[in-house]
Amino acid sequence: MAESVVFCVIQAVGELLLYEARYLHGIRAQLEQIQTKLRRLQAISKIADAKQEEDERIRDWVAETRESAYIAEDILDIFAIEISLRKEKSLLQKYAGKWKEYTSLHHLGPNIQQIEAKISYLESDWRVSNIITIGQGDILDYVSERRQQIRRTYSHHEEDFVGLDEDVEKLVAHMVNEDVDRCYHVVSIIGMGGIGKTALTRKIYHHTEVRSHFHAFAWVCISRKWREEEILKRILNKLVPENREHINGMNDISELVKELFEVQKMKKCLVVLDDVWEKDVWKSLRPAFPNRKLGSKVLLTTRNKEIALHIDTDTKCFSYEQRHLNEDESWELLKKKAFPGIHMEVEDEFASGDEYEDARSSMDSFHSCLSDEETDEILGNVNTPRSECDIQDIRVQEDIEKIGKEMVGLCGGLPLAIIVLGGLLMTKSTLNEWRKVHQNFNSHLRRRRSLQENGIVYEVLALSYHDLPYQVKPCFLHLGNFPEDYEIPTRKLFQLWAAEGFILSDCHPSEEQESIMDIGERYLRELVQRCMVQIKVEESTLCLKSCQLHDLTRELCLLKGKEENFLIRIPLSDDPKLIGSSSSSSNSTSTSLIHRLAISVDSDIEKYFPPESENLDHVRSAVFFSRLMNRKHLQSTLELLCNGFKLLRVLDLERFDFGEKLCKDIGNLVHLRYLSLRGSQFYKLPSSIGKLKFLQTLDLRVPYHACLTIPDVLWKLTQLKHLYLPPSHKSTSKLQLGSLINLEILKNFDTRVSDFRDITKLFKLRKLTAILCVEMENLEAIYNSLTLNANRLRDSSFRIRFDFDSPRELTLLHQLVGGHHLRKLDLVGRVAKLPGHSHFYERITKLTLRNSSLEEDPMVTLEKLPNLYSLILRKNSFVGSVLRCSARGFDQLRTLEFQGLSFLEGWIVEEGSMPNLLRLTIDECISLRMVPEGIKFISTMREMLIFNMPESFKERVRLVEECGNNFYKITVRETNRDHITDFENPQGNTFSGLLRIVSPSLVPRDWQNP
Template sequence: MIAEAIVSFVVQKIGDFLVDEGVYLHGVRGEVEWVKEELGWMQAFLKDAERKQNDARVKKWVDAVRDITYKAEDVIDNLILQVGDTSLVNKPIARHELGKKMEEIKNEIIQIRQRRKTYGIKNLCQGGEGSSSMSQSLREQRRTSPLLEDTEIVGFQEDVKTVVERLIKGDSRLCVISIVGMGGLGKTTLARKVYNHDTVKNHFDCNAWICVSQEYDTTDLLQSIMRCFMIPTMEHHGMNAVQLKEKLFKHLKGMRFFLVVDDIWKTEAWNALAAAFPDMNNGSRVLLTTRNREVASSADCQSCLHELQLLGKDDSWKLFCKKAFSAQDSNCPKNLEGLGKVIVAKCHGLPLALIVIAGLLSKKERLPSEWEKVLKSLSWQFVEREQQISRILALSYEDLPYHLKLCFLYIGVYPEDHEFSARQLIWLWVAEGIVYPRGVETLEEAAEDCLVELIQRSLIQLVKRSSIQGVKSCRIHDLLRNLSISIAKEEKFLDGSTNSLSPYKARRHCVHHGIGKYISIKQSTPCPRSILCFSLDGENLVKNELGLLCQRFPLLRVLHLHRIEVKEFPNEIGTLIHLKFLGITGKVRNLQRLPSSIANLRNLQTLVVDEHNEIEIPSDIWKLQQLRHICVNGTIKGPEAGLLSFPSNLQTLKSIRADNWREDCLGKMINLRKLAIWRLDVSGHGNRFLDCIPEFNQLRSLRLVVSPFSNPYPCPPISNLQHLYKLHLSGTFVKLPESHEFSPNLTKLTLEKTRLVHDPMTTLEKLTNLRILRLVFNSCVGKEMVCSAEGFPQLESLELEGLRHLTEWRVEVRAMRSLLYLRISSCNQLKMLPEGLQHVTKLRKLELSFMPQSFKNRLRNGGEDWHKIRDIPYIHLSVDNLASLRL
């Protein structure tokens, strides 16, 4: 129940206000306490109200409760803004105004209470059946169940075979092949299976994937294609669409390329891109996925469409079981099989409906009575297939606990097909106050649990995993996004429109284009608490516009600008004292500093600035006690001398410059989870910085970058950092720590410019939990490297780049037995691949780039090293290799 969550949040806010200002409220304290208590009682009635939302009287009553709650929040927030840092004892006029407004709210609440009796809305709080609490066993199941990726979904075997054959065989001309079908049918999943197929990867010289969606920008799409097909430069960043098409056309001449254009809706979208792709009669291919047959036909009238069909009974049942039960045991219990097959039949073979309803059932007790309740919900009436599928999606939403409903609705802020960062979403949830702490967990850990559960329920799609197999990025299916947006608008939780005349419209506004126009619209309604802008085509905001934004929306809690070019922030940013999240993301380029007034944002929790260059952050920012995350793609100056207190809850600090930081300040930030330090210099305070590192016993990720002018450093002792899983060391260190001196749970290690004379493999191969290893840019300056038998038992990914002195690499039998991915680049002295590589039988992907001609010659079919790589399914050779090597 969204209204319940809103009431809970505001009741907490009023409670905090009473604690902070209660002694100064004098004659109005009673009215404030009465409103808080009465809203608390209403919250109890709301708990089960959603079970009667089909009753128009109940819905009307719930809407009234939500609106009066918003009104109370407006009064408190505006008062806090008006008073500022001054106590109410010095503001008698403000205190009097508060009393008047609270009296008005009290009278409205009395009327709402009376209406519940007048119109026969009985006690809704029955408990029992409507409870959304999970048993301990289900909670443990949620924590331990593996996340299922799209590529693991069953079916499509014959479809994959057919599409792959059409890509590999047939006309030598440039063919556009289309996969056509309704939403939720699995077009993108099929395209992804084809795109990752070993035969396809080895057949084409270069591959690219773009997603178009209903709203798109041609220049942005061309930039995305360029990033896949070639290394973009600063020159490309400023090109228009015509220039980009010319550049791509010239680059792709002579290459056999493969491009996937996913989720294209309009013929104009393909027509705007088509001129960038030369037809050299060499078998190049484009694969479209679309719901529109007209788009497919117009793109290439000579090619046959591949019309995706609904799943058959067997595949439907197999997919359902795989999602409803654990990946280890996907067999359906006999006592549930009959009910399960009836439920599956109601999904009509649509994969999305199957995985969503199975995700719902995976959170239920495995009892026939529980499954019968779900079936009854699906069987309430006979409807058309499309309506039934919509009902299935809505049912999964309705089954969510209310805090997960808020999390799900929040995903509607993102544009269609947008791949969003799990970390930033979690920070937004925390700033919005829609997740709650549980026991000793941090808010971020509780939010991560919510995200994992939504993925396990198949309401969000996992896109990328982190190095510890957590969630790195996600997206949401179009149909589920539409469901999220429609409910969010109805509940006044979120609005993508700026034209609403509702007196209490949504507290959150998402703007996907025209942020300048949005700011200029005169707001006649209470201002929003969150503005999230995800520009599709890149926009600019000048200082005056940002100043106007701060004036128009003084109660903002969240301001997130994605792909908005910002050159300068005005001092007015400091007036947003309610602000908890400030994000400028999407690789902005021109922002150089933040104003000193940012130190006024006393509620700020998260600051994210994704700037290419170093940005100046005022040192007064360290006075902000609520800070939890500072993530700046540059370096942050340290606090000035004399600062006594620091944000004790700071978890992310990326990145600080050691040359202007006092190490005693760093030592006070004991709750850090992620830390990046640049410009360490042993001639300054570098050693004392390193001495602080062992104190951060909560640290998960650490990056240390030594100044190029520094003497060699001793690596800090990190064996006691039990939670450290990611380590990046850059710069000359005295020596590599022994294996027992590393964190026992280290899973990802990057060594860069460390100039190690001795072979590091003898030490690193003993790290039993290491999964990812990157040795880059003169991390090693020795000539030989040996991977011993039984070494690197868990290693899955190995990158060797810029090891200019390496001449010989040996791999013994049973070394790296878990290796899946190997990349070698710019190792100019390396003579050949190791003989033992042929025994690394799990290796699925080998990437080679910028290697000497003699090295490439040995890899030809029939060459001296051909036997070492012939069983590797996918071998990728960068553009520099194409002229001389074709496997």
């Protein structure tokens, strides 16, 4: 990864030369010379990175180059900060400090000379050693070519699955079998890492028979550093999410075990325990699972056959040992990944005349992975054989197939290895490129140092890693920061990459209009395309939501990160490694060569940083993962971080308790680009936060109850691109944000705290979430400003506190709901008449109405919104007596909530309405007589929550079974209780939905038992 680090130094030098020319008196020529030499060194490093596995001398040279580049980057960072601070001085201070400026440059001069000498030495050492000859073609930059190759779509459909269909059906049959004498309580899937246990389990978990058989589902991944309390809470939160607050407050394991046991007695639950490493996991969890007579079951995956045998000693367990793919299945899977609709370019050779029919015949064996159009394109646009026709030689396809089958044969039938290999080959479009991959693949296998069961997977992953573009390599290694099985939010990930210097928006002329998010997404696509990262997509917007690493891919991240001194990850431990300790103790961690720290902590962060901590000034990133809110005050540790980590660019301290006020020393971290305090608890932000001039991302989303006081200093942070204000905050004076002209994301902007006019000055905004509580004229000004910025603004969400009564006000409402960037809207106040559905922006996904006092049925309009996923009607937003949801209305609606509709008496749901509804909530609608009969037609609904409803209403609610098999859970919460009262349904006639009336006399005739 030396090439990536050298590239970052080139960028740092370039920024100094471009923006700070006036401060480079006496050293500008030296910097330009360094930049030229660095470009040559980058070209050498690119080849060295690819060849270092072949020669120990190359590995040593790469390591030395990488560390030298880090040192150079540190020196340049320090100088850039000195220049930034000097810019802030008054004119008098500038003249008074002139001698100090020259003194600073005088001290910098020798450092610059040291960098230049080191680069010259590395170049000379490379030439003298004659390690490898570099051809001109080897140093061509192919970034632009790769950018064109990357597809702009995501494989977010069902993952590739080859073979094992019969096995799936067999396992599903075991899952739904209720014969007490013949059924199994636990089903174990056993297999080595990378064989596809999780993919097979996911296939079963989402199978239609399984989804209809069980009433509640939980999937938890068991990390190697597992904790019984955490696993139990995660299972319960999935099975009864409405009890989340109560569950998270439980600290007694015996209480959690009892709670989980009772939940499974009340409803059929399927619990997946994915990737169990130790027998003690089941031994600890076993008391929480009832026997098979109650219908709940456990689906477990493990690499250790002994775990399944251990389970079978006290519980009836069916063990399935997952097989490897056979030769045909392996080739089929490789074709799916390597040939997603592309055709191969052919070099030098041509088919002609009599060879045409032979070419067409030989194509048959390869035709299964190509369309007819692609076949014709390969063979050439000819209808009859002609000797003079230059068509691409189909024998090349035979060569490609031969090469592909040889490589896939070495993958040992392991799906993960085949998928990653396919992702790598998908980026190769010529026969020569395939031959090169084949050569490198064989070379890697010959040099395999590890003979463990996952050796082949590691080698395929390593091959794919070495083939990554240099910009993407550090992004991939950075994923090792995150804990095992962690779902990584993509927006946060891109911001971290930018803060680390991995994303530079001006590195190519064609990227000038791209934001950090755009470039980060492009880099992540590269990893997704190569099957090195798994992703989740936001259903409503089809945007990337999160990504995750397979555990073997993560192990490669950590292995390479350690080899390249890129990252130290310290997992949760009762005996943690001490950071920066001079002690020679075995449990201490030297950070002399490490530039990034990722630490999982529990309750005592101080134990990781002893008072004698030292040698921390080179650490550039410190990311902390706290599993639960860390209640201990951390001022002393935070002071150590702020004063010891002098070059820190990233500080992520989420979910910690800092007491009353964050320590003022935070202002000492002048290099900081990323600061997140999300979910942490404190009530005052120090004014020293204004010293962080280079900050790009600031996340202050503390809990809502901690109303944060923010000093009016944020306007100084002119490099900010992403500002997340707390959901509840205040200031002694209006916050001035108009100077933050580089902002691309602004969250929780509140006109009661900030000057509304500032929104009109932020022309680079791409995402805006705001509370607007202003007068008519001001609201119009905001709308006009957003309209001017419509081409750049992509996503906006508003809570608007305003009464729309007059014609002028209603006209403004029509304009607001039609904004071509509006995603979510929360209207608080009277609305004389709701705009027609054609006035709403078609991509709005969430709408909330409060105190609207609408007399006309709003469903007539709202059910026509094509992408509405969530609708909430609260606090007398509707004051009529009847709501009607017509057939084919609310086609995309997933959640529906009625709260405080005091005048609502009846609700009619026609068959075909809300076909995708998942959750319904009815709360404090005191006049509503019953749940509509039409709910029975909604087969997708999984949950209905009822709060604060009269007894007469609750008596009519009951759980029902569908088609003799299918029944779901209805929960009723009473205001005077903390628990959920559940109603279990009897066997009998059913309908596709959730309701049956408790009192037989009130059951509609067509619902009653035959």
